[in-house]
Amino acid sequence: MKLDSKIPSGPLGQKWDKHKFDLKLISPANKRKFEVIVVGSGLAGGSAAATLAELGYSVKSFCYQDSPRRAHSIAAQGGINAAKNYQNDGDSVQRLFYDTIKGGDFRAREANVHRLAQVSVSIIDQCVAQGVPFAREYGGLLDNRSFGGAQVSRTFYARGQTGQQLMLGAYQALSRQIGLGTVKMYPRTEMLDLVVVDGHAKGIVVRDMVTGEISSHAADAVVLATGGYGPVFYLSTNAVGCNVTGTFRAFKKGAAFANPCYTQIHPTCIPVSGDHQSKLTLMSESLRNDGRVWVPKRKEDCAKSPGSIAEADRDYILERKYPSFGNLAPRDISSRAAKEVCDEGRGVGPGGLGVYLDFNDAIHRLGAAKIRERYGNLFDMYERITGENAYQQPMRIYPAVHYTMGGLWVDYNLMSNLPGLFVLGEANFSDHGANRLGASALMQGLADGYFILPYTIGHYFASSKQTRPKADDAEFRKVEEEVAARTKRLLSIKGKKTPRAFHRELGKLMWENCGMARSKASLELNLKRIPELREEFWNSVNVAGEAGDLNQTLEHAGRVADFLEFGELLCLDALTREESAGGHFRVEHQEEGECKRDDENFAHVAAWEFQGEGKAPLRHTEPLVYEEVHMSTRSYK
Amino acid sequence: MEKGMNLTLIVWRQKDAKSAGSFATYAARNVSPDMSFLEMLDVVNEGLALRGEEPIAFDSDCREGICGTCSCVINGVAHGGQKATTACQLHMRKFRDGDTLTIEPWRAKAFPVVKDLVVDRSSFDRIIQAGGFVSVRTGGTPDGNAIPVSKEDSDLAMDAAQCIGCGACVAACKNASAMLFVSAKVSHLGLLPQGKVEQDWRVLNMVKQMDAEGFGACTVTGSCEAVCPKEITLDNIARMNRDYGVATAKGK
Numbered sequence: 072m073k074l075d076s077k078i079p080s081g082p083l084g085q086k087w088d089k090h091k092f093d094l095k096l097i098s099p100a101n102k103r104k105f106e107v108i109v110v111g112s113g114l115a116g117g118s119a120a121a122t123l124a125e126l127g128y129s130v131k132s133f134c135y136q137d138s139p140r141r142a143h144s145i146a147a148q149g150g151i152n153a154a155k156n157y158q159n160d161g162d163s164v165q166r167l168f169y170d171t172i173k174g175g176d177f178r179a180r181e182a183n184v185h186r187l188a189q190v191s192v193s194i195i196d197q198c199v200a201q202g203v204p205f206a207r208e209y210g211g212l213l214d215n216r217s218f219g220g221a222q223v224s225r226t227f228y229a230r231g232q233t234g235q236q237l238m239l240g241a242y243q244a245l246s247r248q249i250g251l252g253t254v255k256m257y258p259r260t261e262m263l264d265l266v267v268v269d270g271h272a273k274g275i276v277v278r279d280m281v282t283g284e285i286s287s288h289a290a291d292a293v294v295l296a297t298g299g300y301g302p303v304f305y306l307s308t309n310a311v312g313c314n315v316t317g318t319f320r321a322f323k324k325g326a327a328f329a330n331p332c333y334t335q336i337h338p339t340c341i342p343v344s345g346d347h348q349s350k351l352t353l354m355s356e357s358l359r360n361d362g363r364v365w366v367p368k369r370k371e372d373c374a375k376s377p378g379s380i381a382e383a384d385r386d387y388i389l390e391r392k393y394p395s396f397g398n399l400a401p402r403d404i405s406s407r408a409a410k411e412v413c414d415e416g417r418g419v420g421p422g423g424l425g426v427y428l429d430f431n432d433a434i435h436r437l438g439a440a441k442i443r444e445r446y447g448n449l450f451d452m453y454e455r456i457t458g459e460n461a462y463q464q465p466m467r468i469y470p471a472v473h474y475t476m477g478g479l480w481v482d483y484n485l486m487s488n489l490p491g492l493f494v495l496g497e498a499n500f501s502d503h504g505a506n507r508l509g510a511s512a513l514m515q516g517l518a519d520g521y522f523i524l525p526y527t528i529g530h531y532f533a534s535s536k537q538t539r540p541k542a543d544d545a546e547f548r549k550v551e552e553e554v555a556a557r558t559k560r561l562l563s564i565k566g567k568k569t570p571r572a573f574h575r576e577l578g579k580l581m582w583e584n585c586g587m588a589r590s591k592a593s594l595e596l597n598l599k600r601i602p603e604l605r606e607e608f609w610n611s612v613n614v615a616g617e618a619g620d621l622n623q624t625l626e627h628a629g630r631v632a633d634f635l636e637f638g639e640l641l642c643l644d645a646l647t648r649e650e651s652a653g654g655h656f657r658v659e660h661q662e663e664g665e666c667k668r669d670d671e672n673f674a675h676v677a678a679w680e681f682q683g684e685g686k687a688p689l690r691h692t693e694p695l696v697y698e699e700v701h702m703s704t705r706s707y708k
Numbered sequence: 709m710e711k712g713m714n715l716t717l718i719v720w721r722q723k724d725a726k727s728a729g730s731f732a733t734y735a736a737r738n739v740s741p742d743m744s745f746l747e748m749l750d751v752v753n754e755g756l757a758l759r760g761e762e763p764i765a766f767d768s769d770c771r772e773g774i775c776g777t778c779s780c781v782i783n784g785v786a787h788g789g790q791k792a793t794t795a796c797q798l799h800m801r802k803f804r805d806g807d808t809l810t811i812e813p814w815r816a817k818a819f820p821v822v823k824d825l826v827v828d829r830s831s832f833d834r835i836i837q838a839g840g841f842v843s844v845r846t847g848g849t850p851d852g853n854a855i856p857v858s859k860e861d862s863d864l865a866m867d868a869a870q871c872i873g874c875g876a877c878v879a880a881c882k883n884a885s886a887m888l889f890v891s892a893k894v895s896h897l898g899l900l901p902q903g904k905v906e907q908d909w910r911v912l913n914m915v916k917q918m919d920a921e922g923f924g925a926c927t928v929t930g931s932c933e934a935v936c937p938k939e940i941t942l943d944n945i946a947r948m949n950r951d952y953g954v955a956t957a958k959g960k
């Protein structure tokens with residue numbers, strides 16, 4: 072397999088403009104003849120489908136929810152970054168670029184990240200024009216805040232619901248095209264496989280989630296914007312339907328999967344309350360602007376009520392360890408600090424799996440009214456879930472899986488190694504390296520969909536000169552039969568354990584052995600246990616209901632089956648990356664408790680190629696060459 | 709360990725859109741007060757599956773009150789009656805040991821039942837497609853700060869824009885009216901300079917589509933506002949009626 076990143080030549084700051092000029096165009100009259108399948112209606116897929124249709128392409132859009140508006144992007148809270156420098160506080164494209172590269176622990180592709188910082192400014196203009204009600208100052212101009220460890224205020228937000236508002240902007244743009252007849256929308260339709268004809272991605276096989284009907288769609292190109300794979304850990308801040316099926320099926324059809332071990336664990340989530348738990352809830356990172364993270368200095372104090380513990384007996388862990396960033400230290404670092412004290416037995420709350428996030432000082436300084444204005448909705452949410460009032464006692468928080476930096480490998484054009492397959496948003500691997508900065512995923516999803524793919528896809532059409540197969544060609548028939556057979560098999564086992572029980576078990580293995588800290592031994596254990604669990608699944612899963620019907624157990628079973636294969640790939644990637652970087656922390660590779668990178672041997676992207684059932688996948692590498700930045704040690708002390 | 713609660717569930721079961729439905733009774737045992745309402749249903753479903761019965765179909769995704777997917781009527785109230793709370797965020801500590809809960813789908817002509825508690829809300833999507841957007845293309849838009857927007861207008865727009873499109877307002881209304889949903893979108897866009905340009909056209913088209921979908925008329929009972937998980941207010945309906953009047957008077 073050849074991994075050609077197709078990074079344009081020339082100085083970093085001019086690459087994208089030069090490339091746009093070099094890309095071939097499709098004339099307006101011809102665009103209509105090209106059909107594009109977009110799987111996913113989140114920020115990435117929704118913005119792409121709308122924009123491609125505006126340009127004149129014929130678009131089909133798919134999502135598993137009952138409406139495209141409900142894609143998981145809707146849940147993002149904090150905000151979206153852009154290098155507008157409206158605050159005149161020293162921000163610039165160059166600084167956003169550098170912060171993102173450094174935040175990613177020098178494991179992202181330089182040219183992609185620079186382009187992201189460049190187009191970030193257009194995203195804000197676009198969203199404002201769509202009617203996204205961003206927060207404003209009294210003078211009527213856009214407001215910003217500092218977010219997730221940035222030293223400038225470059226984050227645009229809409230209360231605590233930025234993702235919702237950006238999502239609705241993209242959904243409305245998409246709805247306009249659906250109304251005009253340029254996009255055909257397929258909600259409650261799940262992609263179950265990719266179809267490749269003569270080496271090019273040419274379509275998908277889907278299941279109608281209401282009738283159970285399995286059918287094919289052929290196109291000139293397939294765009295995957297299916298989001299992240301967080302729920303391989305079972306519990307995460309993702310929606311319960313988020314899955315790896317779209318990208319993993321493409322992997323099995325020849326698309327390389329890059330850096331699956333790069334997963335982000337968010338420090339501020341509500342701790343687990345019991346085995347019944349189906350998902351974890353994020354408490355926005357913005358809370359760390361005013362909340363102080365602490366645990367008791369002594370184990371004996373952990374069961375006491377927090378208010379009764381004297382100031383001198385508290386350990387403000389982030390302020391102590393990272394004096395210059397304090398409570399705003401980046402996510403990976405803050406999460407590990409919390410885990411460390413809980414492992415020492417100084418955690419608080421049920422099972423000792425929690426640390427305090429305390430607003431007492433801020434309430435004294437600013438008044439409860441100000442805190443309510445800033446975070447009222449989050450405090451309410453916390454109370455609904457835990458039954459506790461965070462104005463009166465500190466919140467309890469614990470890290471949880473939140474975002475996945477790994478994804479399908481793509482080149483500078485966002486095309487995978489399979490020609491005709493484009494991958495956008497959280498589903499690709501390209502921009503966040505080993506750790507994503509807060510408010511950068513929304514930016515990336517919209518950059519990919521509004522401003523990058525619409526340029527690059529035309530070049531593929533103009534240069535590849537492919538024909539479009541028919542959806543009843545032999546290859547489509549064959550894949551349909553495979554998909555139907557798999558469904559039948561899942562339903563016929565009639566064993567003793569539900570898909571949820573398997574999912575929970577897999578999640579435990581992943582969280583305990585491949586979560587915030589990973590070792591050779593823990594990963595090898597998983598590489599033994601996951602295949603066993605998978606075998607047990609295929610022998611004794613119980614999937615209730617029928618194939619030709621709305622069947623949520625069947626949907627879940629299919630997703631769990633893919634997670635059971637993908638989890639192994641993730642652990643294998645983590646085992647072979649013999650260094651620590653960003654969210655990937657190998658206990659063997661640390662220096663005073665911090666990540667120790669190995670730039671000499673691992674300054675590369677690892678991209679895995681499927682070799683067939685039961686065979687070990689092949690690891691390929693794309694070297695990361697930095698023309699502009701100097702790779703330094705990431706320190707927040 | 710805290711001892712769980714025992715509850716009786718009376719749940720609407722309906723095979724598909726064409727079949728007739730009926731209530732079935734289930735026991736929910738040892739329910740933890742820390743569970744969400746939907747997690748309680750998950751646990752009941754696990755039990756049903758292992759006994760060879762078909763689990764109860766219900767919609768959900770984010771499980772944190774923002775995607776608008778979850779949708780059920782609990783003891784006669786859409787989303788279960790906790791103020792500003794969706795069913796997925798309702799927690800079992802709000803109930804008592806021994807309670808009986810009746811669980812039904814949204815009921816409205818424009819929201820046909822798909823299966824059990826799952827309904828088809830595509831009518832909402834079609835209303836948005838009829839005019840719930842600003843007609844701008846990608847690219848070529850002015851700088852984000854080119855048009856100042858007063859904080860007051862922008863805050864009001866945001867109040868309306870928070871609608872999650874769950875449809876509880878319709879389910880709660882005796883006329884199954886969609887006025888709260890439609891007026892929230894009309895208000896959100898109409899309050900902003902970017903959306904004002906097309907407001908006459910927008911309000912007429914969206915209302916026309918709403919009527920075509922079979923939603924009922926609004927008699928201002930306020931039951932929609934009472935169940936709305938995002939606290940969208942009746943002011944939006946008043947604002948939309950005004951905008952509708954203006955647009956009609958202009959003969960657009």
Ligand SMILES: Cc1cc2nc3c(=O)[nH]c(=O)nc-3n(C[C@H](O)[C@H](O)[C@H](O)COP(=O)(O)OP(=O)(O)OC[C@H]3O[C@@H](n4cnc5c(N)ncnc54)[C@H](O)[C@@H]3O)c2cc1C
Pocket residue numbers: 110111112113114115116133134135136139141142143144145146147148149150151233234260261262263296297298299308309310313314316317353473474495496497498509510511512513514516
């Ligand atoms: C709680 C939370 C808060 C966050 N807050 C922030 C924030 O403040 N700032 C920030 O920048 N980022 C934030 N993020 C991250 C960010 O929201 C996501 O990374 C981003 O929205 C992903 O967008 P996407 O378009 O790639 O995917 P999604 O929005 O996840 O969309 C995926 C789409 O794919 C479809 N799909 C998936 N699988 C299939 C299939 N098999 N068949 C058919 N369709 C399928 C789904 O239906 C959906 O339409 C947050 C994430 C979470 C979970």
Ligand code: FES
Pocket residue numbers: 767768769770771772773774775776777778794795796797
């Ligand atoms: S599941 Fe998303 S709002 Fe309830």
